[in-house]
Amino acid sequence: QVQLQESGPGLVRPSDTLSLTCDVSGHSITSDNWWGWIRQPPGKRPEWITYFYYTGSDYRNPSLKSRLTMSADTSKNQFSLKLASVTAADTATYYCARSSGGVVPNWFDSWGHGIQVTVSS
């Protein structure tokens, strides 16, 4: 059974870069799946950030596109997200998730527990 676990700092200063990692167990990230990042501000709906394939292909939320960097470390079975120039509006719980297999990514069938990230000085 696949399990995902986010890690990273809980507090990031404005204008800094947020860096998160998702450790995956029970399923290889090189299998035929897309992977994703989703965030959820307190009391609000989830917001899709990106779909990511371990080879480096990705699709990004247009509102975040220019600030995003994604990568994968297949030897550790993990993938990572970097969000540059953060502001208070980036405060949210960040989730990594598995998107089901196929040519085009779609729903998210397994999620990590989430990590609360606060942007504040």
Added chain:
Amino acid sequence: EVVLTQSPATLSVSPGERVTLSCRAGQTIANNLAWYQQKPGQAPRLLILGASTRAIDVPARFSGRGSGTEFTLTISSLQSEDFAVYYCQHYNGWPPEATFGPGTKVDF
């Protein structure tokens, strides 16, 4: 971007009742819709994919219907563990993107 609206925003019900939640898309999306359940402090849990297919281990009391722009999620007999927020999600646009609706809170 596909805009999703959900109604009602909040639904007050009692255990054992039949509950129907609505999700409407701003443009036709075929059956490219998923439903999730989220309890406080937890990640969303996939319930329905392809508008009507239950995900693995989802109880049969959950059912999804719809195509095009109008979708529903029905809980045939609400259990105490079903009190949660329910989100719909569109996928498979081009370029691929995911959009979530604002959610419906099901509570007492």
